[in-house]
Amino acid sequence: MGATAKERLLSAIAGDAGAPTPCSFMIFSALAAKCRDYRELAMAEKALGLDARVPIVDLPVRFAPEARIIERVEFPSGGPPLLHRSYETAAGILTATVRKTEDWPHGDRLPLFGDHIAPRATKFLVSGPDDLEALRSLLVEPTADDIASFRQEAAERARFADDRGFLLTGGWGAARRPLAEDRGLIGSDYGTATITDALMWLCGATQPLLWAYDDPGFLSELISLLEAYNRRRLEIHLESGAKVIFHRGWYEGTEFWSPRLYQQFVFPTLRREAELCHQAGVYLAYILTSGMLPIAEMIVEAGVDVVVGIDPGEGKGTTLEAVRSSLGGKIGLWGGVSGPLTVERGTEEEVRAAVQAAIAALAPTGRFILSPVDNVTDRGELAWRNVKVLVSTWRQMVGD
Numbered sequence: 001m002g003a004t005a006k007e008r009l010l011s012a013i014a015g016d017a018g019a020p021t022p023c024s025f026m027i028f029s030a031l032a033a034k035c036r037d038y039r040e041l042a043m044a045e046k047a048l049g050l051d052a053r054v055p056i057v058d059l060p061v062r063f064a065p066e067a068r069i070i071e072r073v074e075f076p077s078g079g080p081p082l083l084h085r086s087y088e089t090a091a092g093i094l095t096a097t098v099r100k101t102e103d104w105p106h107g108d109r110l111p112l113f114g115d116h117i118a119p120r121a122t123k124f125l126v127s128g129p130d131d132l133e134a135l136r137s138l139l140v141e142p143t144a145d146d147i148a149s150f151r152q153e154a155a156e157r158a159r160f161a162d163d164r165g166f167l168l169t170g171g172w173g174a175a176r177r178p179l180a181e182d183r184g185l186i187g188s189d190y191g192t193a194t195i196t197d198a199l200m201w202l203c204g205a206t207q208p209l210l211w212a213y214d215d216p217g218f219l220s221e222l223i224s225l226l227e228a229y230n231r232r233r234l235e236i237h238l239e240s241g242a243k244v245i246f247h248r249g250w251y252e253g254t255e256f257w258s259p260r261l262y263q264q265f266v267f268p269t270l271r272r273e274a275e276l277c278h279q280a281g282v283y284l285a286y287i288l289t290s291g292m293l294p295i296a297e298m299i300v301e302a303g304v305d306v307v308v309g310i311d312p313g314e315g316k317g318t319t320l321e322a323v324r325s326s327l328g329g330k331i332g333l334w335g336g337v338s339g340p341l342t343v344e345r346g347t348e349e350e351v352r353a354a355v356q357a358a359i360a361a362l363a364p365t366g367r368f369i370l371s372p373v374d375n376v377t378d379r380g381e382l383a384w385r386n387v388k389v390l391v392s393t394w395r396q397m398v399g400d
Contacts, residue, residue, distance in 0.1 A: 003019075003020075004164075004165025004166075005022070005024070005046070005050075005051035005052050005053070005165055005166050005167060006053075006161070006165050006166055006167040006168075006243070007165070008020065008022040008051050009022050009024060009051055009053065009167045009244075009369060010167065010243060010244075010283075012332060012366075012367055012368060012369050013244070013283050013285075013305050013306045013332040013367065013369075014283075014305075014332075014367075015329070015332070015365075015366050015367040016366075017366060019366070020398045020399070021359060021363045021368050021369070021370055021394070021397075021398050022051040022369050022370070023049075023050055023051055023369070023370040023371065023390075023391065023394045024045075024050055024051040024052070024053055024167075024334075024369055024370075024371055025045070025050060025371050025372060025376065026287070026308055026309065026334060026335070026371045026372075026373065026374060026375070027173075027339075027374055027375035027376075028041075028045065028375070028376055029375050029376065029377045030376050030377055030378055030379045030383060030384075030387075031044055031045065031048075031376075033379065034379075038054055038055065038157065038160075039160060042054050042160075042161075042164070042166050043164075046164070046166075048387070048388075048391055049391050049395060050391065051167070051369075052164075052166045052167075053161075053166055053167040053168070053169050053244075054157050054160060054161040054166045054167070054168050054169070055157075055168075055169050055170070055173045056150075056153070056154045056157050056158075056168060056169070056170045056237065056240045056242055057150060057153045057154060057157070058192055059142045059146055059147075059150050059192060059233050059236060059237075060142065060146055061112065061113070061139075062139075062140050062141075062142065062143065062146070063087070063138055063139070063140065064089060064090070064137055064138055064139075064140050065140075066089070066090055067087050067088065067089050067137075067138055068087075068088040069085065069086070069087055069088075070085070070086040070088065071083070071084065071085050071086075071108075071109065071110065072084050073100075073108050079099070080099045080100050080101050080102075081099075081100040081108075082097055082098070082099060082100065082122065083097065083098050083099075083100050083104075083108060083109070083110040084096070084097050084110070085097075085109075085110040087125075087134070087138050089134045089137040089138050090137050091133040091134045091136065091137035092130070092131070092133060092134035092137075093134065094125050094126070094131055094134045094135060094138065095123060095125070096110055096117075096121065096123055096124060096125040097110075097121065097122045097123040098110055098116075098117055098120040098121050098122065099120045099121075099122060100120075101120055104116060104120065112125070112201075112202075113198060113201045113202075114201060115201070117201055118200060118201065118204050118205055121204060124202060124203050124204050124207065125202050125203075126202045126203045126222065127203070127207070128218070129215070129218045129221075132218070132221060132222060132225065135202070135222075135225065136225055139229050141229075141232050141233075142232075142233065142236065147236055150236060150240075151239070151240070154240035154241065154242075155240075155241075158240065158241040158242075167243060167244065168240070168241055168242045168243060169242050169243070169244045169245070169246060169285075170192065170193075170237040170238075170240055170242035170244075170245050170246070171192050171193030171194075171234070171237060171242075171245035171246040171247060171248070171285075172192070172193055172194060172246040172247065172248035172287060173246050192230065192233040192234055192236075192237050192245075193230065193234055193237070193245050193246060193247040193248060193273065194230060194247070194248040195223065195226045195227050195230050195269050195273075196223075196249065196251050196252045196266055196269075197248045197249070197250060197251050197252075198226050198230075199222065199223065199226060199251075200251045200256075203222075205251065205256060208222075209256065209257070209261070212261050212264070212265060216264070216265075219265060220265065223265055223269060227269045227272070230273075231272075231273075231276070234273065234276060234277075235276070238276070238277065238280040238282055239280075242282060243282060243283060244282065244283045244284075244285050244305075244306075245277050245282055245283070245284055245285065246285045246287060246308065247270070247273060247284060247285065247286050247287065247304075248287055249270075249286050249287050249288045250287060250288070250289065252266050252270075252288055253288055253289075253290050253291025253292055253295075253316075254291035254292075254294045254295060254316075255290060255291040255316060256291070257295075259294045259295050259298075262295050262298065263295075263298060267295075267298050267301075267302055270286070270299075270302040270304065271301070271302040271303060274302050274303030274304055274305075275303060278303060283305040283306065283332075284303065284304055284305050284306075285304075285305065285306045285307075285308050285332075285334070286299060286304040286306070286307050286308060287308045287309050288307055288308070288309055289309030289310075289311045289314070289315050289318070289335075289373055289374060290309075290311065290314070290315040290316045290317070290318060291315075291316050291317065292307060292315075292317070292318065292323075292327075293317040293318070293322055293323070293326050294317070296326040296327050299327075299331065300327070300330050300331055304331060305331065305332055306331060306332025306333065306334055306367070306369070307327065307331060307332070307333055307334065308334040308335065308371075309334070309335050309373050309374060310323050310333050310334065310335030310336050310358075310362070310373065311335055311338055311373040311374070312336065312337070312338065312354075312357075312358070313337075313338025313340075313341040313342060313373075314338055314340070314341065314373075315373075320336065320357060320358060320361035320362060321361060323361075323362070324361050324362055324365060328362070328364075328365040328367075329365045329366065329367065331367065332367040332368070332369065333362050333365065333367060333368050333369070334368075334369040334371055335358075335369075335370075335371050335372075335373040336354075336355075336357075336358030336359070336361075336362055336368070336370050336371065336373070337351075337354045337355060337358055337370070337371070337372050337373065337390065338354070338372065338373060339372035339373055339374060339375050339376050339377075340375075340377075342354045342372070342386070343372045343376050343383060343386045343387060343390060344376060344377070344378040344382070344383045344386070345382070346386060348385070348386065348389050351386045351389045351390055351393070352389055352393045355370065355389075355390055355393040355394055355397070356393065356397065358370060359394070359397050359398070363398075370390075370394055372390070
């Protein structure tokens with residue numbers, strides 16, 4: 001009997017000698033949209049020939065019970081509507097405002113977290129030291145009922161994954177458990193094992209970098225608050241049986257942080273997170289699709305087991321040769337082909353050539369997992385044809 005998807009993926013992360021290169025899509029929204037649940041998605045991935053993984057359900061993000069939330073919509077002349085949200089907490093009031101552009105996905109609501117906030121914000125939720133205690137008061141740990149429910153569903157997913165030889169994963173990418181009292185919080189945009197991304201959602205991409213120079217003490221305290229909040233959630237995830245935790249680090253590359261600032265503010269939290277995962281016998285997967293090479297040595301030193309998102313098409317400084325030279329053999333590498341540029345728009349020949357180049361460059365490291373980066377979202381005929389070309393080319397090259 002051949003190795004299971006779980007065994008192939010874990011062997012590639014660990015660098016087991018002679019292990020074949022697996023193929024597992026880090027995100028496959030086009031296929032997920034056709035499936036009713038995680039079971040159907042995993043089985044559909046298996047039917048395509050992929051090495052499937054099963055995400056555990058995430059814990060809900062809760063507010064302090066005494067917090068009062070006030071929302072309103074303003075209609076200024078000559079511009080888009082403004083969405084306002086205030087959180088009245090025991091330690092103060094937090095407020096945020098965004099422009100409701102035509103592509104705003106949340107209706108008339110402004111969630112706490114999410115990628116759509118920063119480019120549309122006119123007022124971020126956390127704008128300085130005076131907001132720190134209110135944020136600490138607002139965010140609370142999961143309840144006992146939350147944890148019990150999480151454990152029950154995680155056990156169900158673990159049984160499903162184990163029965164079929166799929167890899168169980170946690171952290172980013174875990175499905176959000178919706179709250180009955182949904183207040184417009186988009187928990188799926190959070191994901192446990194998220195610190196710096198949450199910082200950018202709460203404060204914007206520019207202000208934390210200014211604080212790094214002007215008020216580093218406050219920035220350190222804010223990051224420590226988010227790390228402590230995240231740590232408790234992560235500890236619960238590590239009890240689930242998941243073998244890999246995904247850390248969401250899209251905003252942690254050198255397009256945002258200089259190497260010096262990364263070492264000062266990001267590296268310590270990442271190292272502590274890796275230590276916590278390793279104590280539980282779990283691998284830490286670091287999603288970082290651009291700006292990784294100047295901090296490559298720190299990523300390795302932090303204890304990261306695999307970098308997810310090697311994007312030779314859209315990433316900065318992520319050519320296959322450069323990645324192999326700086327990280328090859330030291331750490332797992334997951335990616336290798338551009339999803340939007342190659343899989344969704346390329347010709348069959350371009351897809352085939354991209355797969356061949358990725359495997360030729362990175363498979364010899366012994367620690368490579370092939371995937372489009374970040375995602376395949378297009379459900380059109382061209383994209384689906386190219387997915388099949390990617391899979392068939394991979395199978396031909398690895399001899400399966």
